Amino acid sequence: MIDKKWETCVKCGLCRSVCPVFREEKKEQYVARGHITLVEEFLKGNIDFSSKKAKEYLGKCLLCTACVEACPNKAETDLAMIFARIKNTQEYGIPFYKRILSLVMKNRKTMDLSAKTVNLLHNILFVQHLETPRESISPRIGSKLIERKRLLLPVVGETFLERYPSHIEGKNGRIAVFPGCGVNYAYREIGDAFIRICKKLNIEVLIPKEQACCGGPLYFSGLIDTPVKLAKKNIDLFNALDVDFVVVIDPTCASTMKFEYERLFSYIEDGEYLEKAKRFSGLVISSEKYLHDHTPLKELLRKTEIKERTVTYHDPCHLGRAQKVKQEPRALLSAISGVKFVEMKDADTCCGNAGSFSVDFRETSLKIGLKKAESIMETDADTVATGCCGCIMQVAEALHIKGRDDIKVKHTLEIIDEALK
Amino acid sequence: MKNKMLKQLTEIVGKKNVSADKIDLLHYAYDATQSTYLPDFVVFPENTEQISHLLELCTEYRMPVVPRGAGTGFSGGSLPISGGVCLSMEKMNRILEIDTENLTACVEAGVINYDLQQEAERLGLFYPPDPSSYKYCTVGGNVAENAGGPRAVKYGVTKNYVLGMELVFPTGEIVISGSKNMKDVAGYNLKDLMIGSEGTLAVITKLFLKLIPLPPYRSVLQAIFSDMREAARTVSSIIANRIIPSALEFIDGPCIRAVEDYLHIGLPEEAQAMLIIECDGRKESVEAELSLIEEVCKKNNAQYVKMAKDKEEEEFLWRARRSISPSLNRIRDGKLNEDVVVPRASLPEMIESTQRISKKYNLPIVNFGHAGDGNIHTNIMFKKKSEEEKRARDAMREIFETVIRMGGSISGEHGIGITKQDFLEKQLGKESIEIFRKIKRALDPNNILNPHKMKL
Numbered sequence: 029m030i031d032k033k034w035e036t037c038v039k040c041g042l043c044r045s046v047c048p049v050f051r052e053e054k055k056e057q058y059v060a061r062g063h064i065t066l067v068e069e070f071l072k073g074n075i076d077f078s079s080k081k082a083k084e085y086l087g088k089c090l091l092c093t094a095c096v097e098a099c100p101n102k103a104e105t106d107l108a109m110i111f112a113r114i115k116n117t118q119e120y121g122i123p124f125y126k127r128i129l130s131l132v133m134k135n136r137k138t139m140d141l142s143a144k145t146v147n148l149l150h151n152i153l154f155v156q157h158l159e160t161p162r163e164s165i166s167p168r169i170g171s172k173l174i175e176r177k178r179l180l181l182p183v184v185g186e187t188f189l190e191r192y193p194s195h196i197e198g199k200n201g202r203i204a205v206f207p208g209c210g211v212n213y214a215y216r217e218i219g220d221a222f223i224r225i226c227k228k229l230n231i232e233v234l235i236p237k238e239q240a241c242c243g244g245p246l247y248f249s250g251l252i253d254t255p256v257k258l259a260k261k262n263i264d265l266f267n268a269l270d271v272d273f274v275v276v277i278d279p280t281c282a283s284t285m286k287f288e289y290e291r292l293f294s295y296i297e298d299g300e301y302l303e304k305a306k307r308f309s310g311l312v313i314s315s316e317k318y319l320h321d322h323t324p325l326k327e328l329l330r331k332t333e334i335k336e337r338t339v340t341y342h343d344p345c346h347l348g349r350a351q352k353v354k355q356e357p358r359a360l361l362s363a364i365s366g367v368k369f370v371e372m373k374d375a376d377t378c379c380g381n382a383g384s385f386s387v388d389f390r391e392t393s394l395k396i397g398l399k400k401a402e403s404i405m406e407t408d409a410d411t412v413a414t415g416c417c418g419c420i421m422q423v424a425e426a427l428h429i430k431g432r433d434d435i436k437v438k439h440t441l442e443i444i445d446e447a448l449k
Numbered sequence: 450m451k452n453k454m455l456k457q458l459t460e461i462v463g464k465k466n467v468s469a470d471k472i473d474l475l476h477y478a479y480d481a482t483q484s485t486y487l488p489d490f491v492v493f494p495e496n497t498e499q500i501s502h503l504l505e506l507c508t509e510y511r512m513p514v515v516p517r518g519a520g521t522g523f524s525g526g527s528l529p530i531s532g533g534v535c536l537s538m539e540k541m542n543r544i545l546e547i548d549t550e551n552l553t554a555c556v557e558a559g560v561i562n563y564d565l566q567q568e569a570e571r572l573g574l575f576y577p578p579d580p581s582s583y584k585y586c587t588v589g590g591n592v593a594e595n596a597g598g599p600r601a602v603k604y605g606v607t608k609n610y611v612l613g614m615e616l617v618f619p620t621g622e623i624v625i626s627g628s629k630n631m632k633d634v635a636g637y638n639l640k641d642l643m644i645g646s647e648g649t650l651a652v653i654t655k656l657f658l659k660l661i662p663l664p665p666y667r668s669v670l671q672a673i674f675s676d677m678r679e680a681a682r683t684v685s686s687i688i689a690n691r692i693i694p695s696a697l698e699f700i701d702g703p704c705i706r707a708v709e710d711y712l713h714i715g716l717p718e719e720a721q722a723m724l725i726i727e728c729d730g731r732k733e734s735v736e737a738e739l740s741l742i743e744e745v746c747k748k749n750n751a752q753y754v755k756m757a758k759d760k761e762e763e764e765f766l767w768r769a770r771r772s773i774s775p776s777l778n779r780i781r782d783g784k785l786n787e788d789v790v791v792p793r794a795s796l797p798e799m800i801e802s803t804q805r806i807s808k809k810y811n812l813p814i815v816n817f818g819h820a821g822d823g824n825i826h827t828n829i830m831f832k833k834k835s836e837e838e839k840r841a842r843d844a845m846r847e848i849f850e851t852v853i854r855m856g857g858s859i860s861g862e863h864g865i866g867i868t869k870q871d872f873l874e875k876q877l878g879k880e881s882i883e884i885f886r887k888i889k890r891a892l893d894p895n896n897i898l899n900p901h902k903m904k905l
């Protein structure tokens with residue numbers, strides 16, 4: 029059973045003024061009010077999702093929740109969309125590439141293996157770019173899914189989970205770390221930064237090797253069985269640990285585990301795991317919030333210094349809106365002397381990546397990304413900090429297209445780590 | 450026939466700008482009244498010529514055409530109640546010119562009100578009409594409904610800023626009425642007939658609008674009352690004191706609580722009424738006016754009066770104000786949202802009547818709105834699909850009768866559309882309606898343009 033929390037919509041149209049996709053497409057089919065209508069009409073039996081158009085309308089929402097935040101009735105469009113995607117998947121299946129992804133993500137071994145293969149073939153399949161706003165790779169041969177020029181995140185040889193022991197001693201607090209796949213397989217340097225920060229703060233860190241993918245990307249695409257399995261695995265694993273927090277570096281994983289697991293188990297009516305998911309939700313915290321609220325990092329940063337730079341900040345949707353962690357990363361960054369912090373316009377507007385959205389709707393995704401790049405450029409910052417691997421990849425590419433390779437894209441943790449060195 | 454017509458529509462606007470698929474039609478079947486009527490086609494013309502061809506085609510087929518801006522209307526103006534073509538103006542959204550020497554703007558009708566305001570402000574200019582939906586409604590829709598907003602009390606409503614327009618008549622003629630000139634009396638004043646015509650006489654494609662210099666300073670205060678009538682009296686007495694603020698908004702207790710529940714901005718939950726009062730102009734005069742207003746508030750027993758301390762607080766107050774209408778859903782799932790207007794001095798009497806009617810029908814009635822204009826949004830709240838629905842309609846009838854008796858009007862800005870058409874004759878008399886019909890027949894002989902609205 030699902031609590032249809034989108035039914036509060038009164039069709040006022042306000043969401044038209046905040047939806048990033050609507051801003052580009054200017055059609056009612058691409059805005060919360062329209063999405064909710066789509067789902068309502070589906071439930072009434074007036075339409076089904078068999079047509080190509082239906083699938084496009086279902087897919088072309090970033091799940092960025094800008095509409096939910098702005099909606100006077102808190103109509104949960106994201107829930108409506110996920111619900112509809114689940115119905116669609118159950119009825120008509122998912123695209124081939126997502127089926128493959130789902131098989132890979134099901135288990136750690138296949139994920140590791142795929143990553144290793146890509147890493148080994150890096151030089152053959154990809155061109156490396158060091159001069160771009162973030163180190164990236166782009167495919168030598170384009171495909172229907174990923175065009176040739178597209179900048180992607182590089183894949184590391186040694187993953188985060190392979191690199192560190194399962195237990196790092198410390199005296200100040202005890203946490204478990206969940207890096208998320210982006211950090212584990214690609215931007216491992218962000219995880220490295222986090223571990224160095226924890227060591228500096230003398231925090232005891234557990235890194236459970238059996239942790240599974242959070243399942244978010246599959247769940248957001250409308251899959252349910254694999255996400256349920258992955259969720260159960262993570263919940264059992266982390267709930268059994270005696271830790272203060274489960275610190276999650278990637279905000280999409282954090283918000284999936286903190287909020288979506290509960291939705292998932294309500295949906296399949298698994299009361300037992302719903303309770304367990306609630307307990308787990310209480311443990312999950314983003315790395316920025318953990319460091320800000322539960323460690324003396326900010327005070328420590330006040331005494332540090334880095335080379336003068338102007339930093340602006342982009343709020344990842346899953347960190348800012350979903351977890352309401354907005355002020356913490358800003359406070360940490362501003363505490364560093366040498367950092368001149370400047371706000372950009374619409375800092376909390378989605379960058380347009382949204383995982384498979386950027387593959388399925390590349391053109392719209394890029395247009396939204398380029399708007400973000402323009403906001404960044406207006407600030408005259410030389411560095412843009414953010415907190416999510418997807419955002420980093422997207423913002424870096426958008427800046428590169430705008431010819432601004434000189435603006436570097438960093439994770440908040442990396443800048444902090446640099447200051448502490 | 451449908452297929453043939455689809456083919457011809459496609460020839461006019463191009464494949465990507467037309468659809469007859471149910472899934473698309475469903476997205477253009479509603480507006481903010483929350484009713485649903487399916488059109489047969491939805492089209493997105495990109496220029497005036499396309500609209501002209503389209504109307505010729507629809508005349509040939511005697512097919513209804515319903516112009517649509519952003520679908521934020523509260524009276525059902527953009528609902529295709531007899532099917533036909535939904536003509537969406539969404540793609541005609543360019544600001545064509547802002548003339549900083551003549552202080553005018555030329556825009557396509559689908560431009561979002563806020564986009565124009567932003568662009569004008571960037572150049573030190575000001576487009577005052579600001580319906581609470583201004584961030585997402587279109588300027589064309591504003592003209593078609595003659596929309597007002599909080600600033601109307603000082604600056605007037607949309608009609609006060611329309612210098613001219615480009616129109617397409619149902620039979621396809623493209624006509625320009627009015628011009629960029631500040632004065633123009635050449636011929637019949639067609640443009641003024643179009644303002645408030647709710648898309649029943651012609652499609653507005655372009656607008657020449659008047660801009661004014663941006664006031665250099667603006668300040669907002671908030672006054673809280675423990676008695677609704679005292680707040681209403683304060684409104685009349687500010688006006689009687691010869692002060693015209695740039696906004697004078699009234700919000701009653703239940704509205705305060707609904708918005709507080711949504712925004713959590715620390716509005717005093719026990720308050721029975723709140724006024725938001727804004728003055729603009731030169732700093733000294735703004736400050737003098739506001740301090741006088743403060744005095745008037747206190748004389749009328751305001752519990753407290755508070756000045757917004759910065760832009761952020763101001764924006765928050767306005768956001769709260771703009772959120773009232775949609776957030777009323779929190780009180781009951783059904784509402785009859787009326788925007789009655791009475792002569793300003795009669796406001797306290799009007800508010801008292803709604804309270805009496807609320808008691809009589811045992812339904813919550815909440816009030817908020819542009820009190821400075823005597824324009825109050827009276828919302829009769831009821832539970833959908835229950836016996837309350839009928840009682841709500843009876844209460845609405847009584848409110849309308851009361852308003853008409855007081856020399857007021859059943860709509861100050863939302864228009865008649867379908868929701869209020871049964872009451873129009875009562876207010877205006879048979880003869881007026883007959884004249885409307887004659888005008889309609891003259892301009893739209895086949896009654897294809899937004900038919901069966903406003904009793905036409």
Ligand SMILES: Cc1cc2nc3c(=O)[nH]c(=O)nc-3n(C[C@H](O)[C@H](O)[C@H](O)COP(=O)(O)OP(=O)(O)OC[C@H]3O[C@@H](n4cnc5c(N)ncnc54)[C@H](O)[C@@H]3O)c2cc1C
Binds near residue numbers: 580585590648771899
């Ligand atoms: C939350 C909220 C607050 C609101 N606050 C206010 C307020 O303060 N003041 C106020 O006056 N209104 C208010 N409204 C009502 C509404 O926003 C206005 O009536 C607005 O002008 C409608 O614009 P639109 O673009 O949405 O037009 P639509 O709703 O799409 O259409 C309205 C009417 O205009 C016609 N029309 C639209 N475009 C054209 C065109 N180019 N040519 C000919 N006819 C056309 C349509 O056929 C229809 O009859 C509010 C609505 C909401 C949802």
Ligand code: SF4
Binds near residue numbers: 041043098
């Ligand atoms: S989703 Fe919210 S903002 Fe959008 S139309 Fe519905 S009620 Fe209004």
Ligand code: SF4
Binds near residue numbers: 091096
């Ligand atoms: S979640 Fe984001 S993309 Fe989807 S409708 Fe809401 S604002 Fe638009």
